Amino acid sequence: MTMIETPAPTTPVSHAPAIIDPAVAAREAEARQKRITSAQLYLDGVHVSFDGFHAINNLSMVLAPGEMRAIIGPNGAGKTTMMDIITGKTKPDEGDVYFDGIHDLTLLDETKIAELGIGRKFQKPTVFESQTIYDNLLLALNVDHSVRGTLFWRGSRGEAERIDKVLETIRLTDSRDRLAGNLSHGQKQWLEIGMLLAQDPKLLLVDEPVAGMTDVETHQTAELLKAINRDNKTVMVVEHDMTFVRELGVKVTCLHEGTVLAEGTIDDVSTNDRVVEVYLGR
């Protein structure tokens, strides 16, 4: 196993220059005081039903800033629906969803939520297949996303450097000019994680990142996510692969029928009677 090495900790990708405008600074300070919670992500009493089917049932969960959380649970437990709610794809019938303690996510749409700094990797890798890997990352960069901004966009050295860094992290530097559609399944998963990195969000929602990966790739992905998390990003990972979850070594939440069944260390959760009954099996 010569390949396995911890991916270089992702160097903090620099944000746009800090805002110095005093009016903006004052507004931000005021917003900080208005925070209703210090949590990065706060879900309370969330409820969603589709045609009478209760997909999410009184779900409450709190992610602290910089925390990494693994979500497990049987199929239909509401894991993906929860991510849909957080990213604005689905509106909850009831309950509060707050980001950064100030943003009520139930009032915002996908674009706005993405702009706030929530990135998402889908269960089925979704990359722009007819474009190159480089262009995929270019599209993901958190720069001006307005029509005018992209029409008159001219590449800058800073942007190119950021993309190069991401390419290195996800080990696709040599394939940068290949079409994303020609990548293997595992590489697409990594490219999508790379797009998350380029987006530079505060919160990453990662849905089944190691599905269809070899053991080596699974291990590398765990290392990559840990490196991302060390970079002060809050990460929520949904995964079925228990070896992978164990390797992450973080707090685990088990969902069942749209609500939290158990929460704690992997050992606590995996020995919980109810979890064993509905999910892990005896």
Place this chain on the structure above:
Amino acid sequence: MTPHFLTRTLDRSATIFLLIVAAVGILIPLSNLLLPADSPLQVPTYLMALFGKYVCYAILALSIDLIWGYCGILSLGHGAFFALGGYAMGMYLMRQIGSRGVYGNPILPDFMVFLNYKALPWYWYGFDMFWFAAAMVLIAPGILAFVFGWLTFRSRVSGVYLSIITQAMTYALLLAFFRNDFGFGGNNGLTDFKDILGFNVQADGTRAALFALSCLALIVGFLVCRAIVTSKLGKVLIAIRDAESRTRFLGYRVESYKLFVFTLSACMAGVAGALYVPQVGIINPGEFAPANSIEAVIWVAVGGRGTLVGAALGAVVVNYAKTVFTSGALAPYWLFMLGALFILVTLLLPKGIIGTFNAWSESRKASNSANADSAAAEDGVTKPHLAEKA
């Protein structure tokens, strides 16, 4: 206009295309005007008018390719924007007739006198001025597209549902323009044009100038489209086409992008219609027929969706075929042939003429370079790391 911008916008096929259009736009009018009528190289006026029609169709096809080929918006009602541009130009031409009409009314066009209009309807004001009409050629289709797009894209109507609504839109306009009391000449439309900017519409010189202008408009339209699709905005459009919700989750306001490109495309279609009307000498509600819009989509599919050059080529090729076949014994079967052509292209050449050619030339290039690099590939240099196993 930096060199970077030019190299980005003009690849080889784009350059060849522009050179051909420019050559056609200069040589055909010159041959028509300067060569003696008995010379074999002289392009007769009727043929030049026919080609002028094709060029206008090519601009319409470009506008459809911009939204369909690059952003996945399949408009089956683009003929409506074309016809609106045409009507704006037609209104100008009607007002230029003045007292030379059959009824000799200096203000009211003939059909209004005939229908007992007492005064010019308010929406005909200003069309006696060319600049106003020219502005309306862009504004009328642009506003319709903006309002239509704003309502549909914001409510996330897409795919086949959007296509159906665009059909309904053009059909509704067809019915409206057919009505005599709508004020646009009813089913006869606008015709009997005399002159444009003081020049006789029928004169060879005017026709040659209109032809050259159409080619110029095609060139400008093509450059605008190329500039858009090769910009970062073009990459966003393709991203929307291939994975709309993914694009949204990256923080792009998809509806704004669609609205921008749809409105721009409608304006282009309007220009095509405006150049078409003086060359064919009539505009009537038939131009709003849903079948026209579907035909225009077929041109793009035949030429090659998402290639721009292909769209223009498809418009010319299909319309030339139409001219040939509808003037002979096969005339009653033209629509069957058009349908068969669409089915055959979809089945056998799903990328269209240009798309298939590009794929073929690329695969040839790739196999050439693969032979050259085979030594390097064997060293594993090009193998991606992730796939490597210890």
